[in-house]
Amino acid sequence: MGFATADKNGAAVFSLSSFGLGIPNGTYPVELQDYYASGAYVPKVVAYYTATPSFGVQDIYNGYNTFGYVGDTLLLDGLASNFGSFPSAFQATSVTFTSAANGYSVTVTKDANGNPISKEFYGSDVNGDFSFNISPSGQYQYNPLYIILPALPGGEVMVTINGQIAGGRQVSIPGGVFYVLTGIQAVYYANLSTNSWNNLKSFEGNKVFSGDYLDVQVDGFPVNETGSLTFVSLNKLFVNSSLTKATPQNNGSLELIVQIPGLAPTTPSGFGLYQIYVNGGFYASTFCAFLTTFTYNITTPTPFYLNITPAGSYSVAPPHLYVDPQNITPESQLGVNKPGVFPTVHYTGESVNLLFVGFTPSAKEWVALNAYNAVTGTPITSLQYVFSPTSMPLLQTNGYGVAQTTLTLPNLTSKVYSGGQWWPVTYRLGVYEANPSVIAQTFYNAIPTNDETVNFNTTPRITVSPTSGPVGTSVTVTGTGFASQEQVTIYVQEVVVVPPSQVKTSSTGFFSATFNIPAYAAGPVSIVAIGSSGTKAYTQFTINITTPPQHPVVQVSGAPQLQPGQTQVITVTTYLNGTPTDMSSVSGTVLLPTGVTQSLSFLHVGTGEYQSVYLVPNITGTYVVTVSATASNGLSNTGVFSFSVVRSPPTPPTINTSAIISIISSQIAPLQTAISSLQSALSNLASQTSSAIQALLGSMSSLSSVVSQIQGSIGTLEAYSLGALIIAFIALIVIIYGVFVRRRM
Numbered sequence: 185m186g187f188a189t190a191d192k193n194g195a196a197v198f199s200l201s202s203f204g205l206g207i208p209n210g211t212y213p214v215e216l217q218d219y220y221a222s223g224a225y226v227p228k229v230v231a232y233y234t235a236t237p238s239f240g241v242q243d244i245y246n247g248y249n250t251f252g253y254v255g256d257t258l259l260l261d262g263l264a265s266n267f268g269s270f271p272s273a274f275q276a277t278s279v280t281f282t283s284a285a286n287g288y289s290v291t292v293t294k295d296a297n298g299n300p301i302s303k304e305f306y307g308s309d310v311n312g313d314f315s316f317n318i319s320p321s322g323q324y325q326y327n328p329l330y331i332i333l334p335a336l337p338g339g340e341v342m343v344t345i346n347g348q349i350a351g352g353r354q355v356s357i358p359g360g361v362f363y364v365l366t367g368i369q370a371v372y373y374a375n376l377s378t379n380s381w382n383n384l385k386s387f388e389g390n391k392v393f394s395g396d397y398l399d400v401q402v403d404g405f406p407v408n409e410t411g412s413l414t415f416v417s418l419n420k421l422f423v424n425s426s427l428t429k430a431t432p433q434n435n436g437s438l439e440l441i442v443q444i445p446g447l448a449p450t451t452p453s454g455f456g457l458y459q460i461y462v463n464g465g466f467y468a469s470t471f472c473a474f475l476t477t478f479t480y481n482i483t484t485p486t487p488f489y490l491n492i493t494p495a496g497s498y499s500v501a502p503p504h505l506y507v508d509p510q511n512i513t514p515e516s517q518l519g520v521n522k523p524g525v526f527p528t529v530h531y532t533g534e535s536v537n538l539l540f541v542g543f544t545p546s547a548k549e550w551v552a553l554n555a556y557n558a559v560t561g562t563p564i565t566s567l568q569y570v571f572s573p574t575s576m577p578l579l580q581t582n583g584y585g586v587a588q589t590t591l592t593l594p595n596l597t598s599k600v601y602s603g604g605q606w607w608p609v610t611y612r613l614g615v616y617e618a619n620p621s622v623i624a625q626t627f628y629n630a631i632p633t634n635d636e637t638v639n640f641n642t643t644p645r646i647t648v649s650p651t652s653g654p655v656g657t658s659v660t661v662t663g664t665g666f667a668s669q670e671q672v673t674i675y676v677q678e679v680v681v682v683p684p685s686q687v688k689t690s691s692t693g694f695f696s697a698t699f700n701i702p703a704y705a706a707g708p709v710s711i712v713a714i715g716s717s718g719t720k721a722y723t724q725f726t727i728n729i730t731t732p733p734q735h736p737v738v739q740v741s742g743a744p745q746l747q748p749g750q751t752q753v754i755t756v757t758t759y760l761n762g763t764p765t766d767m768s769s770v771s772g773t774v775l776l777p778t779g780v781t782q783s784l785s786f787l788h789v790g791t792g793e794y795q796s797v798y799l800v801p802n803i804t805g806t807y808v809v810t811v812s813a814t815a816s817n818g819l820s821n822t823g824v825f826s827f828s829v830v831r832s833p834p835t836p837p838t839i840n841t842s843a844i845i846s847i848i849s850s851q852i853a854p855l856q857t858a859i860s861s862l863q864s865a866l867s868n869l870a871s872q873t874s875s876a877i878q879a880l881l882g883s884m885s886s887l888s889s890v891v892s893q894i895q896g897s898i899g900t901l902e903a904y905s906l907g908a909l910i911i912a913f914i915a916l917i918v919i920i921y922g923v924f925v926r927r928r929m
Contacts, residue, residue, distance in 0.1 A: 208272045208312035209237050235269035238262070239314060241343050241362040244330070251363035251468045251476070252333060254403035254436070257296050260329045260345060260360065262314025270308035271355065276315065276347040277302040279331055280356075284340040286407045288434045291346070296330035307347075314345075337436035338366045338406040338466030339480070363478060364404040364436065366465025368486045372399040372515050376504055376636045379523045381515040384488060391493045391501050394446045395541035395586040399515040402438040402462060407431075409464035409481055411438045415447060415490065417455040439516050446584045449494035457489040495585025496544030498633060503542035503585070505615055505637040510537060526638045530611075531645055532595050532664035532694070540579065540587040540615065543633060548618035549579040550627045551591065557600075558610040558641065566691070567609070567668075569594045570627050578618065596642040597693030599667035599717050606667060606717040610639045644693075644721040646713045652726035657701045659725060666693040667717035675712045676702055676725070684716065701725060736760050736767060736815040738823030745828050748802040752827065756786060756794040758813045764792030767813040774798060777805025777829075784809070804829050 214231040239262035243252030248259070260279065262268055278301055282289040295301055305317040309324040317327040343360030372381035374397040381399055392398075405411055412429045424445045432438040448455045463483045468476050493501050511527050518524050530536060543549060555567035571591055581587040599606045616630035644665040650657065661674060661682075666689045674682035674697055681699040689695045701709075706729040714720050737759040742752050758767045772784035786794035800807075806828050814820040 206311035206313065207235050207269060208308070208310075209235050209269045211235075235312070236359075237270045237312070237314075237357045238267040238359045239270075239345065239357070240267055241360040243333075243362075249468075249476070250361065251365055251478070253365050253367040254333055254335050255369070256333050257330050258333050258362070260315070260331065260343070262308070262345075268311070268313050270312045270314045270357065271349045272308065272310060272312065273350045274314070274347055274355070274357075275302070275305060275307040275349075276329060276345050278346045279329075280344040280346060281334060281336055281362075282342045282344070283337045283407075283436075284342060285337050286434060288337060288407075288436075290334045290336065290435070292331050292334055294331075296332055301329070301331075333362075333364070335403055335435040335437050336364045337432070337434070338364050338404040338409075339478075363466075363468060365467055366402060366404045366406070366462060366484075368460070368462060368488065369401045369403050370515075370520075371401075371460065371486075371488045372520065373397070374399075374506075374512070374525050376506070376526075376638055378521075379525050379528065379638045380521050381518065381525060383520060384490075391491050392444060393493055393495060393501075393504060393542035394444050394584040395539065396444050396504060397506070397509065397512065398440075398442050398444060400440040400442060400460070400462075401516065402432075402440070402465070403436060404466065405432040405436045405438040406464070406466045406480055407434065407436060409466075411440060411465075412463045413440060413442055414461040414463055414483060415445065415458045416461055416485075417448075417458050418489075419454070419456050439514055441512060441514055444490070444492075446586075447490075447492045450490075450492045451494070455492075457491055460486045460488045460490070462486060493542065495542050495581075496547070497542075501542065502634050502636045503540065503615065505613055505635045506539040506541065507613060507638060507640065508536050509539050528638060528640045529643060530593055530596070530640050531642055532593060532692075534593050535590055536593060538589050538591065538613070540581060540589075541585065543581045543585045543587070543615065543635075544617060545581055545583050545585045547581050547585075547620075548625070549581065549587065549633075550616040550618065550630045551579075551589075552614045552616065552627065553594065554612050554614050556610050556612065556639075557602075558608040560607075564600060564609065567597065567600075595690070595692035595694045596665055597668040597689075597691070598642050598644060598665050598719060599670075599693075601667070601669065601717070608641065610641050612639050613637055642693075644713070644715070644719045646711065646721040646723050648711055648723050648725050651724075652728055653701065654728050654730045655701055655703045658698060659701060660696060660698045661711060661713065661723075663689070663695045663713050663721060664693060665721075666695065666713075666715045666719045668693055670715040670717045670719070672697075672713050672715050674699070675710075675714070677704065677709055689715070701727065706730075733817040733819055734761050735819045735821045736765070736813050738811055738813045738821050740772075740809055740811050740823040740825035742809070742825060742827055745830065746800050747832055748800055748804065748829060750800050752798040752800055752807075754784065754786075754796045754798060754809055754811075754825070756796075756811050756813070756823065758792045758794070758815075760815050760817075764790075765815065766792055768816055769814045770794050770811065772796065772809060772811035775808040775810070776801070777803055777807065784811075786811075800829055804831055 211232050211234045213229040214233050216228045216230045217225040219225040239260055241250060242248040242259045242261060243256045244259055245256045246252040262270055278291050278293045280289060280291045293301060295304060306315040306327060306329040307317060308314045309316045315327050315329045316324045319325045341362050341364055342358060343362055344356050344358045346356045348354050371384040373384050373392055375382045400413060402411060410429050410431055414423065416423050424447055428440055428442040430438060430440050447458060450457055461483050464481050465484060466480050467482055467484050468478050506526065508527050513525050540549065551571045553569040555564040556562065557564060579587045579589055596611065597609055599608055615633045615635045616627060617633050618625045619629050619631055622629050642665040644663060646661055646663045648659050648661050650659060663672065666672065668689065668691050670689050671684035672687040672689060672695055673680060673684045674687065679702050681702065682697045687695050687697050704727055706727050708724045708726050711723050711725055739757045740754065742754045746752055756770060758765060770786045772786065774782050774784055784796045784798065786796045789795050806826055809825045810822060812820060812822045
């Protein structure tokens with residue numbers, strides 16, 4: 185409601201605000217009440233006002249601002265003092281957040297206390313204010329809706345409250361805006377003694393080395409940015425960036441598995457603790473308590489610090505030896521304080537990568553494989569294996585006490601027999617530092633570093649060679665990782681092919697046995713090796729379908745007809761299973777028309793191809809060539825080819841074609857002259873005939889005129905008399921014309 189006094193012209197200006205109206209959503213008339221001095225007024229609708237639902241989203245941990253971090257508690261406020269105008273009898277059921285950056289959406293169905301929103305009655309009152317519930321006395325009472333901000337990309341997100349109104353109709357009320365900031369949720373370090381991720385803040389003094397591994401988890405990271413870390417000493421004397429970079433998931437979660445770069449130790453260098461900075465995040469800066477700016481892709485400090493321990497300080501902290509660090513398992517897949525960060529099973533002959541961290545800078549290191557009773561922890565010295573310089577050259581660490589190498593594991597046994605029972609074996613790679621005070625440096629005068637590493641064990645494995653073949657194939661099964669000095673029984677399916685009396689493992693659990701595959705149907709069969717200690721390993725062999733051996737195919741070819749004295753080139757092509765194949769032997773004969781047989785020898789000219797050169801004798805008739813070939817499988821076949829020998833026909837007489845042509849030409853010339861004369865005479869005759877015909881036609885025309893006169897004179901004469909006279913006259917004319925023509929010829 186507003187008041188104003190009209191000026192002398194009767195004009196008044198009103199200013200109305202939608203805040204504080206306290207009305208449900210809908211369209212309402214704006215009524216002007218024109219009051220007179222008497223107090224009476226005239227109402228008039230001058231406009232319409234539409235009340236639209238609206239609400240605010242505030243972070244209660246961040247000064248009730250419209251920005252905050254994933255995991256913060258948010259208040260969704262729809263009171264009339266600032267917002268409101270919800271539908272009457274509205275009840276919320278869920279809240280949806282949608283990222284403006286990539287459209288990623290997540291719907292929250294529980295409040296901050298973990299209770300279903302739909303069952304706690306977060307609704308509107310009769311004035312459209314949100315959120316209220318109804319007390320047992322039937323009165324509306326304020327019931328604010330708090331929810332936990334879910335994982336979302338950094339930047340602007342749109343908030344929608346979903347619910348239902350009277351009659352159960354579903355409605356969604358958009359309009360809330362919130363900004364998700366980038367924040368580090370946790371930093372973990374890899375604890376080799378427990379092979380787990382531990383919270384960095386719970387690590388006393390945060391003592392780590394350059395080269396150690398961290399798992400940094402970031403939420404609210406912009407989806408279009410690439411994340412990385414920077415390590416800055418508190419006194420700003422040293423800055424180093426991690427080379428590890430990663431892109432976030434669609435929900436803005438970013439996990440960086442980083443190796444701490446080369447950093448000067450915290451003490452006694454004077455650099456102090458190192459603070460971790462995140463690069464590429466989204467942050468907000470507030471000025472004068474009300475002006476806020478948002479910035480992408482900036483670097484900001486985090487509340488996490490590192491205490492970089494000097495390398496080689498074995499009395500302060502043991503050095504670290506990582507085995508196959510490339511196979512690291514992220515904390516997000518494992519969980520905090522759960523073992524399994526690095527592999528704990530390795531095999532004989534496996535190539536493993538080693539990373540040395542925290543060792544004396546620029547020192548030479550030996551490596552040995554030490555075995556222990558996995559139950560009692562007692563060293564098993566008989567199984568110790570020292571990697572000699574020939575198998576793994578001495579290492580030298582860099583200035584930060586870091587080095588890398590690769591080695592191949594020797595034979596590993598999984599169990600040893602002692603005190604009447606079998607004991608499992610565990611292994612640990614030990615690092616021994618070359619003694620600088622000794623001239624002849626060997627492993628046995630090296631200094632143990634008591635490095636911290638992940639213990640591992642081994643399990644039995646077997647391989648078969650070859651891996652496929654027909655029944656009866658001779659195969660060799662090789663086993664590793666079995667118990668030391670145990671007997672092994674080998675089965676194919678359920679058939680014992682090698683009894684335990686024939687196989688005994690070495691002290692390092694190795695064995696090898698050869699046998700023939702028994703009769704089974706084609707397909708895979710299981711090969712099982714079971715040790716007397718209970719060890720067991722499996723592999724497969726594939727029995728191939730056997731087909732009976734095929735006879736070779738022999739094709740013989742050559743010239744079909746020759747003359748005595750000519751040379752016949754006989755070509756033989758041999759096939760096995762449809763493919764040209766060389767034979768073990770190829771021989772042939774040729775049967776002459778006289779019944780005599782001659783032998784042929786063949787020369788190998790190509791794969792499956794042979795040739796023989798035969799001089800044809802002075803005998804005509806049919807010659808038959810028969811070739812026999814034997815394949816490598818012992819089977820033979822023959823091929824037959826025949827050709828005929830004929831003598832040359834007599835030479836025909838020579839004809840002088842030039843003389844004949846001359847005679848014919850001399851006889852043709854007179855004929856051509858006579859024909860020309862005849863053609864001229866015929867032309868003249870045609871001309872004369874044409875003149876005679878014209879004259880005859882003229883005579884006939886005159887006759888027709890005379891006839892007409894006679895008809896006029898003797899009209900009384902009979903028609904037949906006149907016809908006879910005309911016929912007689914025509915006959916006379918024809919006779920005269922015939923005589924004339926005969927004379928001209």
